[in-house]
Amino acid sequence: MTGHHACRACRGQDGQIVLDLGNQPACDYFPTYDDPGPDPVYPLQMWLCSQCGLAQLLEDPTVPEEPKGAEPAALVAQAADAVGRVAAAGLLPPGARVAEYGSPHGGSWLGLLAGRGLKPVFASGGAEEWSHLWAASEEEADVIVDCLGLMHEADQQAAIAERAARLAPGGVLLIQFHSIAAIVRLGQWNALRHGHYAYYSATALSAMLAAVGLTPRSAWHFDLYGGTVLLAAQRVGEAQRDAEGHAADETIRDLLAAEEAAGVTTPAAYVALQQDVQARADALRGWLAGLKESGTPVLGYSAASRAIALLRVAGVDADLLPAVADASPAKLCTRMPGTAIPVISPAEMIAQAPREVALFVSDLMAEVRAAYPQVEAAGGHWVDADVLR
Numbered sequence: 001m002t003g004h005h006a007c008r009a010c011r012g013q014d015g016q017i018v019l020d021l022g023n024q025p026a027c028d029y030f031p032t033y034d035d036p037g038p039d040p041v042y043p044l045q046m047w048l049c050s051q052c053g054l055a056q057l058l059e060d061p062t063v064p065e066e067p068k069g070a071e072p073a074a075l076v077a078q079a080a081d082a083v084g085r086v087a088a089a090g091l092l093p094p095g096a097r098v099a100e101y102g103s104p105h106g107g108s109w110l111g112l113l114a115g116r117g118l119k120p121v122f123a124s125g126g127a128e129e130w131s132h133l134w135a136a137s138e139e140e141a142d143v144i145v146d147c148l149g150l151m152h153e154a155d156q157q158a159a160i161a162e163r164a165a166r167l168a169p170g171g172v173l174l175i176q177f178h179s180i181a182a183i184v185r186l187g188q189w190n191a192l193r194h195g196h197y198a199y200y201s202a203t204a205l206s207a208m209l210a211a212v213g214l215t216p217r218s219a220w221h222f223d224l225y226g227g228t229v230l231l232a233a234q235r236v237g238e239a240q241r242d243a244e245g246h247a248a249d250e251t252i253r254d255l256l257a258a259e260e261a262a263g264v265t266t267p268a269a270y271v272a273l274q275q276d277v278q279a280r281a282d283a284l285r286g287w288l289a290g291l292k293e294s295g296t297p298v299l300g301y302s303a304a305s306r307a308i309a310l311l312r313v314a315g316v317d318a319d320l321l322p323a324v325a326d327a328s329p330a331k332l333c334t335r336m337p338g339t340a341i342p343v344i345s346p347a348e349m350i351a352q353a354p355r356e357v358a359l360f361v362s363d364l365m366a367e368v369r370a371a372y373p374q375v376e377a378a379g380g381h382w383v384d385a386d387v388l389r
């Protein structure tokens with residue numbers, strides 16, 4: 001399928017939709033329970049550019065998500081690990097001017113970098129404020145950090161050009177991203193979200209960097225989100241070269257080779273991802289229909305965006321899933337967007353003594369079993385909604 005979309009990075013017009021989650025509500029849109037709807041929904045589709053290989057949102061008419069204050073603990077721990085590894089490679093010299101493009105997901109590195117003797121370009125206020133002041137200024141920096149920020153930019157070409165333009169001579173640009181190779185390998189189709197415009201491979205990112213005169217030097221892997229990559233880039237003419245003339249070290253060469261083997265810039269690699277979406281959705285619907293038939297009480301747990309995507313693809317509504325519990329007070333008295341399913345408190349879930357609870361965020365299994373022992377004490381089972389076990 002070839003559309004009229006121009007690539008967000010290279011402006012190429014040839015490409016293919018490789019993942020289609022149908023019509024989905026905007027991220028974090030939670031209507032109140034008495035809001036009759038219909039809720040606005042928008043196509044949620046991943047498009048793969050044939051020219052540069054960047055996987056991206058096809059279109060996104062939604063408003064970008066607002067910055068959030070909360071920093072997930074996993075992100076904080078990973079930041080410390082990452083800063084330590086980049087420093088060990090000699091890329092964080094004390095005294096270097098550092099600036100950061102922030103992410104709505106939190107996880108600023110500026111405090112850690114200041115602790116290592118680097119100098120934030122703006123040194124007043126907290127890390128969040130530094131990021132905002134930097135974004136509004138035209139200052140250069142020797143070290144520019146972009147931790148999960150770039151994917152939030154609708155115009156990828158303009159965003160990478162701006163980062164390159166603000167890199168001082170001899171400087172290093174550090175870009176961290178959730179790897180599309182991990183998304184494909186692990187079947188993480190729910191990573192596709194409105195507001196997340198690009199899903200990078202080192203291959204596609206290298207092409208973006210080359211277009212603005214930068215070249216990848218080194219990469220580090222992290223387990224965050226199942227596969228996160230931190231890539232360091234420098235200006236082509238400034239990057240040190242080894243005896244064979246390579247600017248990129250073997251970490252980059254290995255990464256590019258692995259991506260080529262996995263085929264992440266070709267549509268064939270995404271077929272299983274799309275099949276997995278439908279298979280999981282069909283299985284969930286079938287399971288819930290079976291419970292309804294046998295009169296078995298069931299509830300869901302977690303109103304995360306991945307739960308919404310799965311319920312929408314499965315066409316599951318309140319007739320099959322009467323409520324979803326969530327610990328966030330902000331989501332009480334709301335509905336799961338695009339459905340009539342109310343969001344209830346954990347206390348209400350316990351009071352209903354469900355026989356089955358479909359957990360939509362499987363990483364939370366140990367946590368919810370410990371937090372709500374009453375569910376199992378009353379004879380209920382927690383079931384991973386992804387695998388229905």
Ligand SMILES: [Zn+2]
Nearest residue numbers: 007010049052
């Ligand atoms: Zn492209």
